[in-house]
Amino acid sequence: MRSIAEQYNDLVADLETENRRQNNPLGLPIGYYRVLSAAGSPMGFGFFWPKCKLHYVVNAPKQIKHCNGTVALFPTGLFTFLKIMGMKDHKLQRRFL
Numbered sequence: 001m002r003s004i005a006e007q008y009n010d011l012v013a014d015l016e017t018e019n020r021r022q023n024n025p026l027g028l029p030i031g032y033y034r035v036l037s038a039a040g041s042p043m044g045f046g047f048f049w050p051k052c053k054l055h056y057v058v059n060a061p062k063q064i065k066h067c068n069g070t071v072a073l074f075p076t077g078l079f080t081f082l083k084i085m086g087m088k089d090h091k092l093q094r095r096f097l
Contacts, residue, residue, distance in 0.1 A: 019053055022053070023050070024048070024050055026090075028046075028048040028055065028090055029048065029087070029088035029089075029090060030048060030049065030050060031047065031048070031049070031072065032045050032046070032047050032060060032072070032074055032075070032087060033045065033046050033047070033048070033087050033088045033089065033090050034046075034084070034087050034088070034089045034090070035057070035058050035089075035090055035092065036089055036090070036091045036092065037091075037092055038091065038092050038093060040091070043058050043092070044058050044059050044060075045058075045059070045060050045074070045087075046058055046060050046090060047060035047064055047072065049064075049066050049067065049072070051066075051067050052066050052067045054066045054067075057092075060074075061074075062074040
């Protein structure tokens with residue numbers, strides 16, 4: 001019988017292999033982006049970073065720590081509205097049960 005530590009190491013290795021295989025399969029914009037519902041109404045902001053595969057689908061915080069301490073900040077300042085207007089959109093897919 002294998003120990004729990006050995007089983008855990010096998011699971012982590014399998015996950016790392018799967019993560020390396022995936023390369024942004026949804027075509028998400030990198031960094032902060034505007035999220036639209038399947039009907040097209042705005043739902044807030046999301047965040048995706050390809051290196052560490054961190055993904056906030058909706059309601060991303062204003063400050064995100066990822067990739068061993070790298071900090072991403074939501075746009076701020078005098079012309080923030082222009083930066084937000086220039087963000088890419090990502091429309092969520094409709095899911096049926």
